[in-house]
Amino acid sequence: MSWPAYPEGYMYPNEFFEPIVWKPIMTAYTTMIAIASGLAILMGLTLILNYKPLLRYLPLMGILGIASTLVLLLGPLADLRRPDQAFQIFISPHIMPSNTYPGISYIAIVAYMWPITIIVFTLVTLLVISADLLAKGGYYRILALGLKSEAEYPSYYRIARILAVILLILGLAWAFYYPGLLFIAESKLMLYNITPLLPLTYTLGALVASIFILSIASILTRIHLDNIMVKIIIVSALSIIFIKLIELLRVSFILSNIPVIDSLTRVMGGIIILTVILLILTVILGLYSLRDIRILPLASFIGFVAVILDRWVYSISVQQVSKTGIAIFSVHIDFVEALLISSLILLFLGLAVILSVILPTRSVILEKVLGGEKL
Amino acid sequence: MHKISRRDFAKLALGVAITSISSSSIASIGFSRGKRFAMYIDVSKCYGCYACMVACAAENNVPVGVFRTWIERHVRSDGTIIFVPKQCNHCDNPPCVKPCPTGATYVNDDGLVLVDDNKCIGCGACVTACPYGARYMNPVKGVVDKCTFCDHRIYNGLLPACVEACPTGARVFGSLTTEGSEVRRLVDRNPVQVLKPEYGAKPMIFYRDLPEVANL
Numbered sequence: 001m002s003w004p005a006y007p008e009g010y011m012y013p014n015e016f017f018e019p020i021v022w023k024p025i026m027t028a029y030t031t032m033i034a035i036a037s038g039l040a041i042l043m044g045l046t047l048i049l050n051y052k053p054l055l056r057y058l059p060l061m062g063i064l065g066i067a068s069t070l071v072l073l074l075g076p077l078a079d080l081r082r083p084d085q086a087f088q089i090f091i092s093p094h095i096m097p098s099n100t101y102p103g104i105s106y107i108a109i110v111a112y113m114w115p116i117t118i119i120v121f122t123l124v125t126l127l128v129i130s131a132d133l134l135a136k137g138g139y140y141r142i143l144a145l146g147l148k149s150e151a152e153y154p155s156y157y158r159i160a161r162i163l164a165v166i167l168l169i170l171g172l173a174w175a176f177y178y179p180g181l182l183f184i185a186e187s188k189l190m191l192y193n194i195t196p197l198l199p200l201t202y203t204l205g206a207l208v209a210s211i212f213i214l215s216i217a218s219i220l221t222r223i224h225l226d227n228i229m230v231k232i233i234i235v236s237a238l239s240i241i242f243i244k245l246i247e248l249l250r251v252s253f254i255l256s257n258i259p260v261i262d263s264l265t266r267v268m269g270g271i272i273i274l275t276v277i278l279l280i281l282t283v284i285l286g287l288y289s290l291r292d293i294r295i296l297p298l299a300s301f302i303g304f305v306a307v308i309l310d311r312w313v314y315s316i317s318v319q320q321v322s323k324t325g326i327a328i329f330s331v332h333i334d335f336v337e338a339l340l341i342s343s344l345i346l347l348f349l350g351l352a353v354i355l356s357v358i359l360p361t362r363s364v365i366l367e368k369v370l371g372g373e374k375l
Numbered sequence: 376m377h378k379i380s381r382r383d384f385a386k387l388a389l390g391v392a393i394t395s396i397s398s399s400s401i402a403s404i405g406f407s408r409g410k411r412f413a414m415y416i417d418v419s420k421c422y423g424c425y426a427c428m429v430a431c432a433a434e435n436n437v438p439v440g441v442f443r444t445w446i447e448r449h450v451r452s453d454g455t456i457i458f459v460p461k462q463c464n465h466c467d468n469p470p471c472v473k474p475c476p477t478g479a480t481y482v483n484d485d486g487l488v489l490v491d492d493n494k495c496i497g498c499g500a501c502v503t504a505c506p507y508g509a510r511y512m513n514p515v516k517g518v519v520d521k522c523t524f525c526d527h528r529i530y531n532g533l534l535p536a537c538v539e540a541c542p543t544g545a546r547v548f549g550s551l552t553t554e555g556s557e558v559r560r561l562v563d564r565n566p567v568q569v570l571k572p573e574y575g576a577k578p579m580i581f582y583r584d585l586p587e588v589a590n591l
Binding site for chain 2: 010011012013014015017018021022076079080081082083085086088089092093094099100101102103104105106107108111181319322323324325
């Protein structure tokens, strides 16, 4: 066993043995949550509002949403010390408080939310493209959920819109989950207590991440990009910058006398500044994208990197400060960790490709029925 | 880069976050669980021999590098050195039990906070939630581990290993609900303190003469 150098300041001995409980793969997990929840929110809102500029992206949103949700829990699964006992979360969930088990576990609730999200995402997607599946004939009819003719499609679409409300709620719940877990349930790491606006930042970040994935997928499937995607990116990035500024002011003026802020500045200061710079760049490039939509993938990519950094800060960097508030630990990504993160991303991409082969990525009939513009 | 010494940090942090070490008494604790096991630690009697740590490690097969109990060495503002034993506080309102997704961590009928190895998935939620750094991932078992007050001993009429090994009697263990128990008498008659009372965890380790510098 090799012993790291003793970190500066006071700390508990058990923290010294394993300073970072949640490993870097949790950043990949939270980023995947961002993609899945962002797509659920976008798809839900598009259907509920029947928002025509985004209708053409519904099949893609569904496919990407299903793919990202399917791989979602592989992130924490890879982080568990006993993944072989992971099934316990489903057969023995801590969701009812009692004398023996006081409180309710947020993690257990989310574990149950996962299959529900997959089912709702799949149902909404299949309902939206049911007419296209029917038109394809053969085995695709099975996936059309019993649709007999194109005339029945409007009622299927209405059911999809009703389910979209559930999808939207699930999307918001996922977006709020991790920051909520940090802020409410896991509040014993001091730095988590000073970020009450984090759930909002994460939700906006989810929109940025999902628009990035959606824009890349749209280009690959030759669906033209719409200015509304640019506007979502710009508004989301600006809002995150605004919230970060509020947080900065709060930390500077209200919390500046707390010693832990010194550790916070050392651990997180640089990354937060870099995140804000990247978001400003996203806004500038986004404004250019309004003139030339081809710049959107670059603008959204930079925004996506900012989202990943933001997630790194709160899922990993925060753990670098001990519970006594002063010792600072180092974090490194080893080969196995890098392999796990890569596998998670590749699995998501692989599933997205497979689903896009099986399911139509554009809905011709949807446009015809709803009177949307031609692709 | 501005560096904060341990002492400076203690002064600053304690001034803001840890406003005071609360005094407790049996009347104010409000416990409600069975025998409500607890421990009384007289800091002034501990001279840092580490016998409790060794006894605990031997009794519970604690791997090298992690600790069910440990002794902190602190320096008072007047320069005197003090030793403060710490471990799981078996809180009456345990923050570590609430986030456990599988119910692996639970509170037994007598208030002991325990872990069911067969249910623990090793997510680390309880490690993060415990404000006292008392939990760790057992590198051998792969599940979370912590002090159990030696439950395998106390239910057989023995004392926890750390209590039995303490040469000065700094640690006193017993039931708070049992009339006439030594721990109850000591907690009731002495000005006692608990660690980090601001978290509202209601710890069941009661210290006597705990200096503010050690309440981190």
